[in-house]
Every structure is written in C-alpha cells, then in structure tokens.
Amino acid sequence: MGFADWFKVMGLADWYQFLGHSRPFAPTFVDKDYPDLTGKVYLVTGGGTGIGYEVTKKLLGKNAKVWILGRNPAKLQKSVDTFKEEFPGAKLETIVADLADLATIKPAAVEFLKKETKLNGIIHNAGVMTPPSGSKTKQGYELQLGTNNVGPFLLQTFLDDLIIAIAKAEPPNTVRILWVSSSAHLMSCGNGGIQWEDLNYEKAAPGLTTQATAYGQSKAIDIYLSILWAKKHPNSGVVSVTCHPGNLKTELMRTTDVGRIGEIALAILSPLHPAYLGAFTELFAVLSPTLTTADDGAYIIPWGKVGRIRQDVKDGAEGENGEKLWTWLEKQIAPYL
Ligand SMILES: NC(=O)c1ccc[n+]([C@@H]2O[C@H](COP(=O)([O-])OP(=O)(O)OC[C@H]3O[C@@H](n4cnc5c(N)ncnc54)[C@H](OP(=O)(O)O)[C@@H]3O)[C@@H](O)[C@H]2O)c1
Known part of the structure; x- marks a missing residue:
C-alpha cells in the first residue's frame, strides 16, 4: 500500500x-462535566506518557483510583512522582508489563487481581506507531500488531471476569472498555483493513508507507476489538x-521520520494539537452518560462525539473477518493464559 492505495480505500466521507x-x-464534555469518581477504579495502559498521562491526570482530578500500566519501571515512577506533586493524596498504582512480550502480561495481571477488587474502566491506550521496518x-x-493488538487482547482476557462482575454491580452503562484506535485505520488495506495473507507485513517492501499501513491495520483491529468484545460478551x-x-x-x-516534505504535508493536512485535548476524546468515551451498551463499537472522534468508521472495516468487524480475527487472537494468546 502507498499513497495511491490510500486514495482508493478511503471514500469522500472518510476524507x-x-x-x-x-x-x-471545541470540547463540550470536559472536567466540570465529569462525575466525582471517588471509589471508582480505572486502568490506563501507557498512563505515564502522552494522552494516557493527561487521561490519568483528569481521572485523579476527579478522585478516581488509577492503575497505570507501563513497561519501564523508572519511567513509570517518574510519572507517579509528578502526579503525586499535583495530587498528594492520589490513589495511584502501577503495573509493570511489556505489551510487546506476552510472557510478562500474566504475572502483571495476576498481581493486579491479587491487589484490586474493582474496575470501572480499562483504557487500552498504550501503543506504538511506525517503528523502524x-x-x-x-x-x-x-x-504494531503485537503491541497494539495481541498484548492488549491478552491483558483484557485476564480482566474480563472482574470488569463484567463490576458492571453488574455498578449503575448501568458506567463501566467501560476503550480500545484506542486512530484515524490511521483509514490507511489500512481494503476489504476490511486486515491483510490476512501477510499479517506481519513481512512480504511488503520495507519503508515508511508499509509501516504506516501496518499501523493502520493495528488501529483497524482496535476497532474490531471494540465491536467483537461486546459481541463475545453479550x-x-x-x-x-x-x-x-x-x-x-x-x-x-x-521513531517516525517523514522527511521535510512529509513534515510540511502533515502540518497542512494533520496539524498536531496539545496532548491534553486527546484526553477529552478518551474521557468522553469512558465517562459520557450519552453512551450505553447500544453504542458498543462506537468510534469517538475529537474532542468527544461519535464519528464514522471506514465502511469496509466496520463490515469486516461485524462479519466473517471479525470471527476470523477473534479465533486467530485466541490461538495466539492460548500459550500465555
Ligand atoms: N498522538 C496522536 O496523534 C494519536 C493519534 C491517534 C491515535 N493515537 C493513539 O493514542 C495512543 C496513545 O498514544 P500517544 O500519542 O499518547 O503516544 P505516546 O506518548 O508515545 O504514548 C504511548 C504509550 O504507550 C506505551 N507503550 C508503548 N509500547 C509499549 C509496550 N510494549 N508495553 C507497554 N506500554 C507501551 C508507551 O510507553 P513508553 O513511554 O515506555 O514507550 C507510552 O506510555 C496510542 O494507542 C496511539 O496509537 C495517538
């Protein structure tokens, strides 16, 4: 896939x-609109950096207890120290796991489940984009497939029983799972976004467009997971x-080097905003009272409203491709359960 192909798979509405x-x-659902979260517990993967950091900060600001998952204990501790300066009494805990190493996830999940009895929301936020070929x-x-999809799928599996039990006990529709995707799902391959014949993009010519298409696939799979998790847990x-x-x-x-021309194109087509704004999108998905189980699989766009998924990706998730993906993922994680 390259630029020309992206033009083929995206329709006018997508553009x-x-x-x-x-x-x-401007965001319309912001801190002042969030409920007090005393007694509620959230798990934010990648909660020590970027958007996850801003999400964690807002949750702590509403008195939630937050577990942040990261792979680097020193980096996690640094974030904890910063949070604690702003929120001295914060209920903040860490989980060390590397989503790119399935063997690290069970010990982390077991430890978490030993220490924690509540879970009002899981924000699968951690991710990587366009690493070197x-x-x-x-x-x-x-x-990207491993970190953004297979690892989170395994983590989620360990947390399923707890979050379902809590959903039965808490006010309806308040317990949430957020699978953080991206508009980059638009750059995934056609016919559903998953390149089944070469899931790991090993046969494609190495380079940034291949890496970007593989990132697009991983973000299409995040959309699949939001739809499929609900389907598999009726x-x-x-x-x-x-x-x-x-x-x-x-x-x-x-790790993304788009070159000078790419930088100019991105600045025009896709200028970057401060990270805290992304927290409004994620927290609309996690806290907005307008969303219910009737909205399972909803795709929230900046800074908090329901948007449109590329049609073949949505159809793929709801059809045979979705079943195929779920079966494939279950097979991948089986040795690590
Ligand atoms: N920024 C955007 O414009 C944008 C747009 C669309 C979607 N997103 C999505 O938003 C999410 C958050 O991204 P961000 O922009 O906040 O990027 P970021 O600042 O790079 O944060 C990503 C987080 O994921 C963690 N992570 C990466 N690999 C991991 C692994 N193997 N195990 C555990 N944690 C790992 C990182 O930990 P380390 O610090 O240890 O690397 C970091 O905490 C991602 O899923 C991304 O795809 C971002």
Whole structure:
C-alpha cells in the first residue's frame, strides 16, 4: 500500500472526517462535566506518557483510583512522582508489563487481581506507531500488531471476569472498555483493513508507507476489538467503544521520520494539537452518560462525539473477518493464559 492505495480505500466521507480532525470543534464534555469518581477504579495502559498521562491526570482530578500500566519501571515512577506533586493524596498504582512480550502480561495481571477488587474502566491506550521496518515483539509479531493488538487482547482476557462482575454491580452503562484506535485505520488495506495473507507485513517492501499501513491495520483491529468484545460478551453490561483521540503532540512519532516534505504535508493536512485535548476524546468515551451498551463499537472522534468508521472495516468487524480475527487472537494468546 502507498499513497495511491490510500486514495482508493478511503471514500469522500472518510476524507471529510479525516480533514476535519485538523480543526475539531471545541470540547463540550470536559472536567466540570465529569462525575466525582471517588471509589471508582480505572486502568490506563501507557498512563505515564502522552494522552494516557493527561487521561490519568483528569481521572485523579476527579478522585478516581488509577492503575497505570507501563513497561519501564523508572519511567513509570517518574510519572507517579509528578502526579503525586499535583495530587498528594492520589490513589495511584502501577503495573509493570511489556505489551510487546506476552510472557510478562500474566504475572502483571495476576498481581493486579491479587491487589484490586474493582474496575470501572480499562483504557487500552498504550501503543506504538511506525517503528523502524522489521521491528518485532518478543514473540515475533510485527511490533504494531503485537503491541497494539495481541498484548492488549491478552491483558483484557485476564480482566474480563472482574470488569463484567463490576458492571453488574455498578449503575448501568458506567463501566467501560476503550480500545484506542486512530484515524490511521483509514490507511489500512481494503476489504476490511486486515491483510490476512501477510499479517506481519513481512512480504511488503520495507519503508515508511508499509509501516504506516501496518499501523493502520493495528488501529483497524482496535476497532474490531471494540465491536467483537461486546459481541463475545453479550449482556455483560460493559460498554465497549473505540476512538480516534485526535492528532496530538506526544511521543508517538519518536521513531517516525517523514522527511521535510512529509513534515510540511502533515502540518497542512494533520496539524498536531496539545496532548491534553486527546484526553477529552478518551474521557468522553469512558465517562459520557450519552453512551450505553447500544453504542458498543462506537468510534469517538475529537474532542468527544461519535464519528464514522471506514465502511469496509466496520463490515469486516461485524462479519466473517471479525470471527476470523477473534479465533486467530485466541490461538495466539492460548500459550500465555
Ligand atoms: N498522538 C496522536 O496523534 C494519536 C493519534 C491517534 C491515535 N493515537 C493513539 O493514542 C495512543 C496513545 O498514544 P500517544 O500519542 O499518547 O503516544 P505516546 O506518548 O508515545 O504514548 C504511548 C504509550 O504507550 C506505551 N507503550 C508503548 N509500547 C509499549 C509496550 N510494549 N508495553 C507497554 N506500554 C507501551 C508507551 O510507553 P513508553 O513511554 O515506555 O514507550 C507510552 O506510555 C496510542 O494507542 C496511539 O496509537 C495517538
């Protein structure tokens, strides 16, 4: 896939929405609208950096207890110290796990479940974008597929029972799972966004467009997961949704070299906004009272409204491709349960 192919897979409505992300309307569901979250517990993956950091800060500001998951204990501790300066009495805990190494997830989840009895929301926010060609996880998956999809799927599996139990006990529709996707799902391949014949993009020519298409696939899969998790857990009471948080200045592009021309094109087509704005999108998905289980699979766009998923990706998730993906993911995680 390259630029020409992206033009083929995106319809006019997709372009309209994509270009609109550069200048979204002002957020309408913000801190003052959030309920007091005393006694509520949230898990934010990647909660020490970027959008996850801003989400954690807002949740702490409403008195929630927050668990932040990260792979680097020193970096996590630094974030905890910063949060505690602002919120000295914060109920803040850390979980160390590397989503790119499936073997680290069970010990972390077991430890979490030993210490915690509540869970009002899981925000699968951690992710990587366009790492150098050939980057792999410990188990050999293309890094974005492994980190953005297989790892979170395994983590979620360990947390299913707890979050479903809490959803039965809490006010209806308040318990949520957010699978953070991206407008980059628009750049995934046609016919559903998943390149089944080469899931790890090993046969494609190495380079930035291949990495971007693989990122698009991983973000299409996040959308699939929001739809499929709800389908596979009927009557759970948990609201499972997805989002494009916005085009934001974070560490996400740390390994992305688009060159000078690419920088100019991005500045025009996709200018970046401060990271805290992305927290409004994610927290609309997690806290807005307008969303219910009838909205499972809803795709929230900046800075908090329901947007449109590329049609073949939505159809794929709701059809045979979705079933195929769920079966594939279950097979991948089976040795790590
Ligand atoms: N920024 C945007 O414009 C944008 C747009 C659309 C979607 N998104 C999505 O938003 C989410 C958050 O991204 P961001 O922009 O906040 O980027 P970021 O600043 O790079 O934050 C990503 C977080 O994910 C963590 N992470 C990466 N690999 C991990 C692994 N193997 N195990 C555990 N944690 C890992 C990072 O931890 P380390 O610090 O240890 O690396 C970091 O905390 C991502 O899912 C991204 O795809 C972002």
